[in-house]
Amino acid sequence: MHANLARNRLIHALIAICVFFLMQSTVFAQTTNNHEEQALSIEKQLLCPQCTNERLDICSIQICIDMRKEIREQLQNGRNSDEIIFYFQNRYGQRVLADLPRSGFNIVLFGWVLTSIALVTLGGGYTLFRLNQKTNIDRN
Amino acid sequence: MNIIATLGSASLIIAFSCTVFSLAASLIYFRTQINIFLSLARHSIIATAMLISFSLLVMAYALLSNDFSIAHVASVSSKNMEPWMKWASIYSGQSGSLLFWTWALSLFLAMFSLKTLPKIHWGAPHAIVVMALLLSAFLIPLIFFTSPFTVSTITPEDGRGLNPLLVDRGMLVHPPALLSGLVSTSIPFTLAMSALMSGRLDSSWIQHARSWALLSFLILSVGNFLGAWWAYTVLGWGGYWGWDPVENSAILPLLPIAAFLHSQTVQLRRGIFKGWNLSLVLAAFALAVFGTFNVRSGLVASVHSFAQSDIGPYFLGLLGVISFISIALLCLRWNSLKPDRDLDSLLSKETGLVLNTYILMAITLVILGGTLFPIFSELIQGVRITVGPPFFNETTGPLWIVLLIVMSIGIMLPWRKTTRNSILKRVSIPLIISITTAFFLFILGIRNYIVLLTLLSAEMVLLVTLREFFLGGKVQQSISDQPLFLSILKLFETNQHRYGGYLVHIGVALIAIAIISSYTFQAQTRQTMLPGESFNISGYQIKYEELFESKPGINGVSKEILAKVEIDGKRLIYPGQRLFTNFPNQPVAIVAIDGNPLRDVYVFLQGWTDEGMIELHVFVNPLIQLLWFGGIIYVVGAILAYTPSTRSQETVRHGKIDAR
Numbered sequence: 001m002h003a004n005l006a007r008n009r010l011i012h013a014l015i016a017i018c019v020f021f022l023m024q025s026t027v028f029a030q031t032t033n034n035h036e037e038q039a040l041s042i043e044k045q046l047l048c049p050q051c052t053n054e055r056l057d058i059c060s061i062q063i064c065i066d067m068r069k070e071i072r073e074q075l076q077n078g079r080n081s082d083e084i085i086f087y088f089q090n091r092y093g094q095r096v097l098a099d100l101p102r103s104g105f106n107i108v109l110f111g112w113v114l115t116s117i118a119l120v121t122l123g124g125g126y127t128l129f130r131l132n133q134k135t136n137i138d139r140n
Numbered sequence: 141m142n143i144i145a146t147l148g149s150a151s152l153i154i155a156f157s158c159t160v161f162s163l164a165a166s167l168i169y170f171r172t173q174i175n176i177f178l179s180l181a182r183h184s185i186i187a188t189a190m191l192i193s194f195s196l197l198v199m200a201y202a203l204l205s206n207d208f209s210i211a212h213v214a215s216v217s218s219k220n221m222e223p224w225m226k227w228a229s230i231y232s233g234q235s236g237s238l239l240f241w242t243w244a245l246s247l248f249l250a251m252f253s254l255k256t257l258p259k260i261h262w263g264a265p266h267a268i269v270v271m272a273l274l275l276s277a278f279l280i281p282l283i284f285f286t287s288p289f290t291v292s293t294i295t296p297e298d299g300r301g302l303n304p305l306l307v308d309r310g311m312l313v314h315p316p317a318l319l320s321g322l323v324s325t326s327i328p329f330t331l332a333m334s335a336l337m338s339g340r341l342d343s344s345w346i347q348h349a350r351s352w353a354l355l356s357f358l359i360l361s362v363g364n365f366l367g368a369w370w371a372y373t374v375l376g377w378g379g380y381w382g383w384d385p386v387e388n389s390a391i392l393p394l395l396p397i398a399a400f401l402h403s404q405t406v407q408l409r410r411g412i413f414k415g416w417n418l419s420l421v422l423a424a425f426a427l428a429v430f431g432t433f434n435v436r437s438g439l440v441a442s443v444h445s446f447a448q449s450d451i452g453p454y455f456l457g458l459l460g461v462i463s464f465i466s467i468a469l470l471c472l473r474w475n476s477l478k479p480d481r482d483l484d485s486l487l488s489k490e491t492g493l494v495l496n497t498y499i500l501m502a503i504t505l506v507i508l509g510g511t512l513f514p515i516f517s518e519l520i521q522g523v524r525i526t527v528g529p530p531f532f533n534e535t536t537g538p539l540w541i542v543l544l545i546v547m548s549i550g551i552m553l554p555w556r557k558t559t560r561n562s563i564l565k566r567v568s569i570p571l572i573i574s575i576t577t578a579f580f581l582f583i584l585g586i587r588n589y590i591v592l593l594t595l596l597s598a599e600m601v602l603l604v605t606l607r608e609f610f611l612g613g614k615v616q617q618s619i620s621d622q623p624l625f626l627s628i629l630k631l632f633e634t635n636q637h638r639y640g641g642y643l644v645h646i647g648v649a650l651i652a653i654a655i656i657s658s659y660t661f662q663a664q665t666r667q668t669m670l671p672g673e674s675f676n677i678s679g680y681q682i683k684y685e686e687l688f689e690s691k692p693g694i695n696g697v698s699k700e701i702l703a704k705v706e707i708d709g710k711r712l713i714y715p716g717q718r719l720f721t722n723f724p725n726q727p728v729a730i731v732a733i734d735g736n737p738l739r740d741v742y743v744f745l746q747g748w749t750d751e752g753m754i755e756l757h758v759f760v761n762p763l764i765q766l767l768w769f770g771g772i773i774y775v776v777g778a779i780l781a782y783t784p785s786t787r788s789q790e791t792v793r794h795g796k797i798d799a800r
Contacts, residue, residue: 040664047528053384055529057664058377058757060729060746068666098528105521109513113535116505124498128491131412131483 035075042071042081045099049092056096145210148198148289155191155246156279158184163272166265181268182253188275189250192243196230199239199288203229209295212236212288218301218722221695228311229302231319234451235288240316241432242278244323249275252327256348263334263345270333274326277458285451301696304720304728310370318363318390322428324356325393328400329425332418336469341414341476346404349421351782353400356424358778360394365771376729376744378664378759380767383532388511389431395504396424399497401641406490409555411480413494415470418477420497422466427504429459434511485557492550499543506535533659537590544597544652547645548604570603594656601649605642612639632780640781647774654767663760671752678760680741681708687752696720700730703745703754707734715745715756740764 043057048064056064067088074084088096100106162184169177199212203226208214216229216236231240249271257264282288305311328349335345367390368380381387400420406413433455483490510527517525552566578596586592613628620627631639663678674683685704692700702716713732720726734741739762746755 036665040666047526053382053526053528054377057666058379060376065747093523095524095526097526099530100525100527105517106525108516109509109527109531112509112513113506116509117502117539120498120502120505124494128483128486128494131479132486 035072038075038081039068039071042075042084043068045081045085046088046096047098049096055098142207142209142291144198144202144205144207145289145291148195148202149283149287151191151195151198152279152283152287152289155188155195156276156283158188158191159272159275159279162188162268163276166268166272169265178265178268181265181272182257185246185253185268185271185275186250189246192239192246192279195289196239196243199230199236200226206299208297208299209291210288211290211292214292214296214299216299216302218299218696220693221302224312225302225307225695228306228315231315232303232306235282235286235290237315237319237435238278238282238286239288241319241323242275242282244316244320245278245326246275248320248324248327249330252330252352256327256331256352260331260334260344260348262340263331263338266334266337267330269337270330274330281451281454285454301720301722304696304718304723304726305374307695307697307718307720307728308370308374310366310373314363314366314370317359317366321356321360321363322390322393322431324352324359325397325421325425325428327352328356328397328421332421333466333469336418336473339473339476341418341473343408343411346407346417350401350404350408353397353404353421354778354782357394357397357401358775358782360390360397361778362775364390364394365768365775368771369768372764373731373733374729376731376757378662378742378744378757378761380764383510383527383529385511385514386431386435388507388532389427389434392431392504392507392511393424393427395500395507396420396427399500400424402493403497406493410483410490412483412490414479415474415477416494416497418470420501422470423501423504426459426463426466427508429455429462433459487553487558487560487563489550489553489555492546492553495546496543496550499539499546503536503539503543506539507532510535537594540652541590541593541597544594544601544649547648548597548600551601551604551608551642551645566604570600570607573603574599588660591656591660594652598649598652598656601645601652605645605649608642609639636783637781640777640779640783643777643780644774645777647770647772647777650766650770650773654763654765654770657763658761658767661762664758666746666755666757668753668755677741677758678739680760682706682741682743682756682758683709684754684756685712687748687754696722701745701748702730703748703756705732705743705756707741713741713743715743717745735765737765737769738762 040057044055046056046067048054048056048059048061049067050061050063051059056067071084074087079087085097094101100109102110162181165177165181165184168174169181201207202210202213203217204223206213206217206219208217212233212235213229216233217226221229229236231237252267253271257267260267331345331349331352335341367387371377371382371387372380375382397420400417403413403417403420407417433452485491510532513527514524517523548570549563549567552563574596577599578592581592581595609628609631610624612631613624616622616627616630616634617624620630622630665675665677667675667682669675669684671684671686674681676682683706685706687701687703690700690702691698698719698721700716700718702714705713705715707713711734713734714730715732716730717727718730720728729744732743734743739760742759742761744757744759746757748754
């Protein structure tokens with residue numbers, strides 16, 4: 001009776017240990033996978049500091065290989081995406097940011113975009129409206 | 141003395157003399173009105189083309205005979221290059237590409253002189269002046285600043301070889317197509333300038349400019365598609381368009397040319413938008429010259445930077461002169477560019493076509509701004525700001541969607557006017573089908589509204605265009621009593637321009653679907669592996685078998701490192717890298733693609749160790765092959781639109797204008 005009880009307890013304990021380790025390994029695998037996905041997501045937000053318009057995730061030159069390695073190290077040390085991107089921005093300047101910040105001198109470029117669209121919309125719209133209005137006046 | 145170099149230089153100098161003579165003869169014609177001077181001027185342009193062709197042949201001979209005393213030959217060719225690869229050596233490097241540019245320009249202008257010039261008595265002398273000035277402007281740097289026939293003081297034993305990025309079969313057609321496309325915009329430009337100079341501002345110039353602009357549109361499009369294909373298969377980053385400054389320069393002239401092809405039909409039919417049409421072709425050529433400046437200025441770093449030199453300021457000056465003269469002439473003639481009549485209604489095909497051109501020009505301005513901003517920021521702030529792909533995607537993306545929507549509605553609109561109810565009736569069924577599809581995609585888990593909108597609008601374009609084919613086929617069937625399919629094919633015979641154009645629209649819609657799908661749903665991973673190891677991506681098992689090397693020993697390739705990779709235990713592919721003897725720091729990817737119509741498994745060998753460990757970069761690109769299929773449909777449509785049909789030839793022969 002006692003022997004059976006002890007055996008059952010042992011089996012339960014072994015199962016519990018196995019489940020614990022399984023859970024731990026799953027958590028570890030998830031963390032690793034999450035880190036890899038996070039690293040890839042960070043790479044896509046950065047550009048190669050030496051090439052033109054080449055994203056970090058697809059660049060093959062040595063500096064980019066080193067940067068990718070550093071991203072993974074920093075993720076393992078508990079830094080988040082924003083901190084890592086900020087770190088590389090401080091190190092290489094704004095040119096490593098794939099997404100152009102909508103601030104500072106860059107406002108000129110976004111202003112150009114808005115002006116271009118406004119110019120075409122208003123200029124084109126006015127021309128069409130005037131051509132159409134003249135027709136209506138003629139009809140009247 | 142090097143006879144080959146002397147022959148090449150001499151033919152360029154005589155060609156320049158011919159352009160000067162042509163200019164002088166046409167100016168004398170202006171004063172005397174004696175026809176012989178006009179004829180002499182015209183034939184001098186043709187002679188110039190022949191002389192530049194001769195200099196190109198001389199260069200080809202120098203390359204084939206390994207004449208390394210000529211600096212250009214030594215810098216872009218080597219003894220172990222295959223003869224056919226030396227075609228690419230002609231236009232690689234600064235002076236070679238400029239020689240090719242000028243040669244292509246002279247050929248286009250000679251064809252124009254033979255084919256079109258005799259038909260435009262109102263503007264022939266003006267056109268010759270423009271052509272002679274253009275040829276001179278490109279011959280001057282070729283003779284005085286960067287001659288391809290410069291002889292080195294020391295003759296090397298062997299040449300350096302072709303830039304590794306150019307050692308690819310695609311390079312035999314992509315740069316010539318793109319350069320020819322850029323150059324071809326000079327013909328509509330010449331016609332527009334002739335119209336402005338002569339004051340003949342009716343539709344005469346457009347009747348001739350249309351077919352040349354179509355040719356330009358076709359060649360530029362082919363050049364851009366081939367460039368995208370080259371980037372996809374050679375650069376190893378899993379994509380085909382990176383908003384590189386030089387890529388932008390190639391697409392910029394295409395947009396105003398496409399806009400002109402839509403807008404000119406409105407002028408031909410209704411006599412409106414005269415100034416707008418002139419502005420579009422003038423802008424297209426100015427942007428083509430901007431592209432030339434952009435590649436050669438050294439101001440932008442690019443994967444195309446093999447043509448950089450210090451003659452950038454010359455082209456900047458040329459661009460300034462062309463822009464100034466174009467704008468000044470437009471301003472001078474502005475009062476003569478009033479419309480012959482007004483719009484009958486805003487609900488008309490005229491509005492749809494012109495809205496289309498406005499959106500294309502807005503896209504042009506946005507891309508131009510993004511391309512110039514790094515230079516501008518450096519000039520003002522002293523810091524070069526990089527404008528990455530996200531900027532271009534975010535700013536032009538919504539504009540492309542609006543363009544697709546306008547395309548779909550524009551096709552359904554009739555000329556002159558219609559009613560709201562009529563539009564609603566035509567639009568309702570395609571719209572309901574498209575919204576239903578978008579709804580199902582939403583249920584299936586696609587939540588990105590940009591993706592849904594793009595797919596919805598591209599499907600609208602597809603449906604309304606197919607509807608046009610169906611309706612046209614029905615009408616044709618009632619006349620010819622043939623099966624519907626044959627009747628639809630017959631449409632291309634009766635109205636090649638119109639239905640060719642519709643095929644281009646179908647191509648554009650398919651391309652839009654491919655771009656948004658491959659961009660949004662792309663999966664990628666990077667894995668370090670030992671032989672025998674495997675991993676999974678998007679349901680595909682990728683197994684690394686072994687690493688090996690080969691030594692082709694041609695085209696400057698020292699060796700190729702290749703990895704044997706198995707996909708799903710069935711298919712073998714061999715990604716690798718090609719190493720070059722004279723360019724040790726410039727390896728080039730050998731991309732391996734396992735493709736089917738639904739997706740490409742794109743494998744790139746990123747790195748390796750002597751022990752056989754490799755790093756693979758794998759992408760799964762959904763629907764990417766739709767991009768190439770859409771591209772083929774687009775190009776076929778453009779060819780059909782360009783090739784005059786029997787009916788339209790008869791129409792022209794009878795002096796009528798085929799306004800489609």
